[in-house]
Amino acid sequence: MSNHLVDSRNVDSRSQAPRFAKLWTPTEVDADEPGLMRVQMGPSHPAMHGTVRMDVILEGETIRDMDVDIGYLHRGFEIQAENATWTQVVPYTDRLNYLSSLCNNVGYVLAVEKLLGIDVTPRCKWIRMISAEIARIADHLTALAAGALELGGFTPMLFGIQAREEFYKVIEHLCGARLTTAYTRIGGLRWDLPDNFEAGYRKAEASLKKNLADMDKMLTRNRIFYDRMADTGIISQEDAIEYGWTGPCLRSTGVEYDVRKAHPYLFYDKVSFDIPLGHKGDNYDRYLVRIAELRESLKIIDQCFKYMEPGPVNVDDWSIVLPPKEAVYNTIEGMIAHFKLIMEGIAVPKGEAYGYTEAANGELGFYMVSAGVGKPWRVHCRAPCFALVQALKPMMLGEQLADIIPTFDTINMIGGEIDR
Amino acid sequence: MSTAVLNAIKSKFASGVRSAHSHCGDDTVVLDRKVILDVARYLKSDQAMAFNMPIDCTAVDYLDFPGGDAAGSDETRGVGGFAGARFEVVYHLYSTTRKHRIRLKVALDESDVNTPSLTQVWLGMDWFEREAWDMYGIRFDGHPDLRRILLYEEFVGHPLRKDYPLRGYQPLVPIAKLDRDNEDPKLVNTDLNPEAPE
Numbered sequence: 001m002s003n004h005l006v007d008s009r010n011v012d013s014r015s016q017a018p019r020f021a022k023l024w025t026p027t028e029v030d031a032d033e034p035g036l037m038r039v040q041m042g043p044s045h046p047a048m049h050g051t052v053r054m055d056v057i058l059e060g061e062t063i064r065d066m067d068v069d070i071g072y073l074h075r076g077f078e079i080q081a082e083n084a085t086w087t088q089v090v091p092y093t094d095r096l097n098y099l100s101s102l103c104n105n106v107g108y109v110l111a112v113e114k115l116l117g118i119d120v121t122p123r124c125k126w127i128r129m130i131s132a133e134i135a136r137i138a139d140h141l142t143a144l145a146a147g148a149l150e151l152g153g154f155t156p157m158l159f160g161i162q163a164r165e166e167f168y169k170v171i172e173h174l175c176g177a178r179l180t181t182a183y184t185r186i187g188g189l190r191w192d193l194p195d196n197f198e199a200g201y202r203k204a205e206a207s208l209k210k211n212l213a214d215m216d217k218m219l220t221r222n223r224i225f226y227d228r229m230a231d232t233g234i235i236s237q238e239d240a241i242e243y244g245w246t247g248p249c250l251r252s253t254g255v256e257y258d259v260r261k262a263h264p265y266l267f268y269d270k271v272s273f274d275i276p277l278g279h280k281g282d283n284y285d286r287y288l289v290r291i292a293e294l295r296e297s298l299k300i301i302d303q304c305f306k307y308m309e310p311g312p313v314n315v316d317d318w319s320i321v322l323p324p325k326e327a328v329y330n331t332i333e334g335m336i337a338h339f340k341l342i343m344e345g346i347a348v349p350k351g352e353a354y355g356y357t358e359a360a361n362g363e364l365g366f367y368m369v370s371a372g373v374g375k376p377w378r379v380h381c382r383a384p385c386f387a388l389v390q391a392l393k394p395m396m397l398g399e400q401l402a403d404i405i406p407t408f409d410t411i412n413m414i415g416g417e418i419d420r
Numbered sequence: 421m422s423t424a425v426l427n428a429i430k431s432k433f434a435s436g437v438r439s440a441h442s443h444c445g446d447d448t449v450v451l452d453r454k455v456i457l458d459v460a461r462y463l464k465s466d467q468a469m470a471f472n473m474p475i476d477c478t479a480v481d482y483l484d485f486p487g488g489d490a491a492g493s494d495e496t497r498g499v500g501g502f503a504g505a506r507f508e509v510v511y512h513l514y515s516t517t518r519k520h521r522i523r524l525k526v527a528l529d530e531s532d533v534n535t536p537s538l539t540q541v542w543l544g545m546d547w548f549e550r551e552a553w554d555m556y557g558i559r560f561d562g563h564p565d566l567r568r569i570l571l572y573e574e575f576v577g578h579p580l581r582k583d584y585p586l587r588g589y590q591p592l593v594p595i596a597k598l599d600r601d602n603e604d605p606k607l608v609n610t611d612l613n614p615e616a617p618e
Binding site for chain 1: 444478510543546551
């Protein structure tokens with residue numbers, strides 16, 4: 001297993017951040033004490049991504065206490081899923097992490113397939129990998145671009161959004177929608193790759209390479225950006241693991257855990273790529289890890305195009321995948337299969353399973369219980385952000401108010417995913 | 421997945437293990453709540469287990485679960501998720517060093533939905549347990565700050581329970597009642613909300 005450190009700062013790569021001096025405690029500071037001030041950040045603060053409120057108690061500009069209040073975007077994903085067929089849940093998963101919907105689509109159907117005990121076709125696996133990596137690129141670009149904007153860098157934001165736009169065009173070409181993709185199906189995909197898909201992707205790839213280089217030049221060695229990012233929002237390896245951190249944020253502390261490598265799914269064991277690691281777990285490391293992961297995703301997609309062969313994208317089983325329309329209109333078997341799938345849903349055998357994949361922000365898990373009928377008995381989404389944001393309070397205690405902005409951004413909280 | 425973890429728990433806490441299975445490749449053990457805290461501490465501190473990462477905590481409501489009242493054998497019990505009680509608290513754990521996983525479950529009867537909080541072992545269970553309290557009303561004893569997390573404090577009920585109504589309104593600010601007598605007739609009355617409380 002190969003990996004590389006992303007940071008070239010002149011520090012001992014084994015020097016770890018200290019553990020939190022003060023671990024998690026309930027709010028105990030009295031805001032009425034002289035010298036203290038209570039500030040409500042959000043939910044409509046421009047840097048709070050519109051969906052979270054922070055109740056901060058300040059002494060000067062130092063954070064004495066804070067409470068992160070989530071739930072402003074709660075819409076009951078899990079209860080909706082219990083009242084829809086297994087297939088009808090796929091569009092709901094788009095709304096979890098809306099920046100990388102394809103990752104959620106893939107994660108959800110893989111969990112259902114685990115419960116069904118089926119394996120999809122090779123071409124389907126390659127296409128799912130391509131789509132998940134494209135979504136990861138779009139997600140990382142948004143995190144980087146928004147981070148630059150919130151620290152006052154308008155131009156790097158435009159670079160990031162310009163590249164992301166090209167990838168949204170690719171996603172639109174793939175499934176007709178930019179954000180609400182609903183591309184995967186249980187046992188396969190909505191359809192095969194469209195014509196000229198690779199040509200469209202190459203255009204986006206060129207745009208990404210150019211814009212990423214520009215962004216890199218403007219930000220990575222930028223004195224102002226560096227001073228805001230480096231040594232702020234630090235978390236140690238032990239604390240990151242203790243709080244259930246996964247994804248780029250965990251890897252920024254130097255822990256080598258990536259679901260794609262540790263527990264490969266699809267064909268991730270057949271492609272070669274590196275896991276970029278940070279060493280200090282500060283905001284700057286998280287920024288560098290994301291930049292490096294963009295390049296790794298490009299490598300993965302290149303290999304997918306190289307190894308992919310023509311073939312069917314759906315499993316040949318009409319009790320799981322809808323039959324072709326010719327069969328529906330011309331044969332009684334096709335008609336019955338179509339009717340049963342639409343009216344009753346897929347009969348997933350009784351049981352429980354936890355399916356997990358590496359989404360853009362970390363381990364996206366779906367714990368599901370089936371009662372043996374066409375609707376799930378229970379679908380629980382383990383959102384990566386949920387674990388990330390709960391560590392925000394111990395990270396920020398004793399820090400400056402201004403450090404909340406870059407920290408909150410590099411954690412990349414997504415309202416749709418955390419509130420479900 | 422090896423069943424080494426399952427066997428270790430079974431041999432060490434034989435009296436507290438209600439059942440165990442590896443359905444779909446996920447090693448699962450259903451525990452008595454009396455031993456859950458000891459098992460958790462053992463899983464975290466033992467070198468061969470080294471479950472250092474809390475992945476997830478949630479709950480499931482098995483009210484009127486199909487086939488749930490049929491007496492199942494030890495083999496099938498738990499495979500359907502169902503272990504004989506209305507509620508189940510489900511923990512997922514992971515070890516970054518050993519790279520193995522385990523699912524712990526605690527079955528809770530409707531009359532007594534208390535279970536020890538695992539925040540005493542992994543701090544990262546904090547928000548996950550708060551969500552299980554918010555959505556299912558599971559009380560985690562020893563949790564330092566068991567508040568609602570996604571809903572607001574004034575919310576009544578626990579919406580993911582199977583007996584919570586699917587339709588209805590519970591506004592934080594009361595919906596204003598229209599004054600029908602003094603209504604401006606030129607305004608179009610769109611009564612889109614017939615179920616709104618008076």
